[in-house]
Amino acid sequence: MAPTLTSLAPWLLLTGLIASLSAYVALDLGKRMRSAELAEGRQWLLGSGLAWGTGVWSVHVLSMSFESLPYPVGYHPVGVFSAWLAAVGVGMAGFRTVGQHDITLTGVLGAAGGVGLGLVATQLVAMLSMGLQPGFSWDGPGLLQALLAGIGGSTFGLGLWFYGRNQPDSRVPWNMVSALSMGIAVLVSQEGVMNAAGLTGQVGSAYRDVLPSSAIVSLASVGTLMFVLAMLVSSRLEEHTRESLSQAKTELRHQSQRDPLTRLANRAAFELRLDEVSRLADVAQTRLALLYIDIDGFKPINDSYGHPVGDSILRAVAARLGSVAGPGDLPVRLSADEFLLLVVDNPSRGDVAQRAAALLELLNQPFQIESRDTREVVLTASMGVAMYPDDGGAAKLLANADAAMNAAKGAGGSTYCFYEPRMSTGAREQVDLLNDLRRALANRELELYYQPKVHAPSGEITGAEALMRWHHPTRGMISPAVFIPIAERFGLINPLGNWVIDEACRQARAWRDEGLRMRVAVNLSVYQLRQADLAERIGEALQRYNINPKLLTCEITESVAMEDAVETMKVFDRLAQVGVHISIDDFGTGYSSLSYLRKLPAEELKIDRSFVQDLGINEDAERVVDAVIKLAQALQLKVVAEGVETEQQYAILRALGCDELQGYLFAKPMSARTLSLWAMNDIGPKDMDFRESLYGDTRMAELH
Numbered sequence: 001m002a003p004t005l006t007s008l009a010p011w012l013l014l015t016g017l018i019a020s021l022s023a024y025v026a027l028d029l030g031k032r033m034r035s036a037e038l039a040e041g042r043q044w045l046l047g048s049g050l051a052w053g054t055g056v057w058s059v060h061v062l063s064m065s066f067e068s069l070p071y072p073v074g075y076h077p078v079g080v081f082s083a084w085l086a087a088v089g090v091g092m093a094g095f096r097t098v099g100q101h102d103i104t105l106t107g108v109l110g111a112a113g114g115v116g117l118g119l120v121a122t123q124l125v126a127m128l129s130m131g132l133q134p135g136f137s138w139d140g141p142g143l144l145q146a147l148l149a150g151i152g153g154s155t156f157g158l159g160l161w162f163y164g165r166n167q168p169d170s171r172v173p174w175n176m177v178s179a180l181s182m183g184i185a186v187l188v189s190q191e192g193v194m195n196a197a198g199l200t201g202q203v204g205s206a207y208r209d210v211l212p213s214s215a216i217v218s219l220a221s222v223g224t225l226m227f228v229l230a231m232l233v234s235s236r237l238e239e240h241t242r243e244s245l246s247q248a249k250t251e252l253r254h255q256s257q258r259d260p261l262t263r264l265a266n267r268a269a270f271e272l273r274l275d276e277v278s279r280l281a282d283v284a285q286t287r288l289a290l291l292y293i294d295i296d297g298f299k300p301i302n303d304s305y306g307h308p309v310g311d312s313i314l315r316a317v318a319a320r321l322g323s324v325a326g327p328g329d330l331p332v333r334l335s336a337d338e339f340l341l342l343v344v345d346n347p348s349r350g351d352v353a354q355r356a357a358a359l360l361e362l363l364n365q366p367f368q369i370e371s372r373d374t375r376e377v378v379l380t381a382s383m384g385v386a387m388y389p390d391d392g393g394a395a396k397l398l399a400n401a402d403a404a405m406n407a408a409k410g411a412g413g414s415t416y417c418f419y420e421p422r423m424s425t426g427a428r429e430q431v432d433l434l435n436d437l438r439r440a441l442a443n444r445e446l447e448l449y450y451q452p453k454v455h456a457p458s459g460e461i462t463g464a465e466a467l468m469r470w471h472h473p474t475r476g477m478i479s480p481a482v483f484i485p486i487a488e489r490f491g492l493i494n495p496l497g498n499w500v501i502d503e504a505c506r507q508a509r510a511w512r513d514e515g516l517r518m519r520v521a522v523n524l525s526v527y528q529l530r531q532a533d534l535a536e537r538i539g540e541a542l543q544r545y546n547i548n549p550k551l552l553t554c555e556i557t558e559s560v561a562m563e564d565a566v567e568t569m570k571v572f573d574r575l576a577q578v579g580v581h582i583s584i585d586d587f588g589t590g591y592s593s594l595s596y597l598r599k600l601p602a603e604e605l606k607i608d609r610s611f612v613q614d615l616g617i618n619e620d621a622e623r624v625v626d627a628v629i630k631l632a633q634a635l636q637l638k639v640v641a642e643g644v645e646t647e648q649q650y651a652i653l654r655a656l657g658c659d660e661l662q663g664y665l666f667a668k669p670m671s672a673r674t675l676s677l678w679a680m681n682d683i684g685p686k687d688m689d690f691r692e693s694l695y696g697d698t699r700m701a702e703l704h
Helices: 005-035 038-066 076-099 105-129 139-166 174-197 213-257 267-284 299-305 307-324 349-364 392-409 421-443 480-489 494-516 534-544 559-564 567-577 595-599 609-613 617-635 647-656 672-683
Strands: 288-296 330-331 338-343 369-370 374-377 380-388 415-418 447-456 461-472 477-480 519-523 552-557 579-585 604-607 639-640 660-662
Touching: 005 038, 005 076, 005 139, 005 174, 005 213, 005 552, 038 076, 038 105, 038 174, 038 213, 105 139, 105 174, 139 174, 139 604, 174 595, 213 567, 267 288, 267 330, 267 338, 267 392, 267 480, 288 349, 288 392, 307 330, 307 338, 307 349, 307 369, 338 349, 338 647, 349 380, 349 415, 380 392, 392 421, 421 461, 421 480, 421 494, 447 477, 447 672, 461 480, 461 494, 461 552, 494 519, 494 534, 494 552, 494 672, 519 567, 534 552, 534 567, 534 617, 559 579, 567 579, 604 609, 609 617, 609 639, 617 639
Parallel strands: 380 415, 461 519, 519 552, 552 579, 579 604, 604 639, 639 660
Antiparallel strands: 288 338, 288 380, 330 338, 369 374, 447 461, 447 660, 461 477
């Protein structure tokens, strides 16, 4: 009795589902090879072959179970396993093309031919593993039809898949259509092989009791569906996890290339972008421009209004910078108050000059700040411009723009400068000088010179100020005005300051051993005051050389002392506990608060040389000096005037009641050896002498 459509429906539904689902999973896993590493790609290829081979094998087993044969069917285990293994191998060979980035028509036809031929070969092996008796009598035209059906369906299915892969915005689910086509090819070729085998002419199966067909039907149906679905779910979970990780990495990379305050690109993003656009510019023979922007005088904003206000201004600067950036340009926040603008649209120098002028005008517009009351703050900026490739390669573009910015700042700020080669010469000299200075500190090329201080009423020498000198082996004597700013800029000022303290104490010990009790003054920089262990370092040096703390004077400029009065008070207190003599240097040039000045444990004020130089020339200068001396006397502080160069200045200062004087009128800075010879052998000026108290045993009263 021929099977009816109703009786065939379950078989068609189940086998069609298994064949199409297996093809879909095989295609889905195969495409992952495109973006995978070699080892991982092999795993995806194996999964693709397993999905396809298991589906083809299951269709054969289920087709035979639904076939109305008058005898029971069985399989030889080795044969049926070989059939499954062959299907898996054919699947791996055919579906590896799915993972290729580029595929030709010849490649599609070859893969489809291999899959179609493999379908028929797998089904033949499976049929032979049944051991049907008396034996198959194959129908040649039927086998050819089965082969053509397998190849044709595979060609159509793979062709649809490759076509759909290049249609990313299409609403047609090409992968599903392709899988359905290949599923139909499996069913048609399987039916063709069964018809060509002449099953109705067989009378039995030699392996019906070895591995009955009924024993593997459940495995071929439910087991295959669960296996293929599990592979699909697992691959989708892996894909979702991979996408989540990729998104997380992308977000982290994005965050790592953004300034958290302004949301502008940071230096890392700038370097990547510069490398990219400079390569493109080389190919296209176009120009780039880099604008290096530094906000003038930004630090007082933070000091006066607090960091939240300063941060809001920086965000406003970033917004204004972004407003002038063109398509493809990159605004960058480089550091605290330094910004960059990378211009990529092949600008001329004239274009960049107009852009720089417009940006300066925009930045000069008032910023609204919210503090205790709403007010406006006006800032200016210094800007340096470097052109690529005119001003050097990509590696030097930032440094050259920085050099141009420093030139703009040196010109007074609120302007822009284009880079010139001479601007880098000074920078290179600074780097060379810095390296030499490091070696000088290590090789003891530095030396302290000492300028005597004179007791105004008597003219006797009462002490000396230590001043640093550098005997460069090839450049000769280098002024502190040259190397001290370099040391401050590049972080070498603290080691230099520590050396000065130690060397001054050592020299004081050496003089004392010679019989001279000389008080020595050293200058402390703002950087040293920020050292938490400054007082301890000074105390250790005094103890190491067994020096009375009152023989060491620590001079601190008024502007440094008032920069952070609260913190300075703490430092002064710690220095006072050590017992050193404290002096406020360059008094009159800063903005001292009398309330703080009264509380500071200082014992001395030094009048700045700018007021002393105008004595006898400018009446205002004399009134200022008179007021400072009276103020110091009211606070019970000793007054020292520096920069005394004329007899007239000397006479005025004595008349006003100044306590001590210092300047070229009495002596220039000299080496420690020269000062020793002067004190011991009287080889100095005949009208000057050292106070007797400097020779006898140290008594506290004689130190003042």
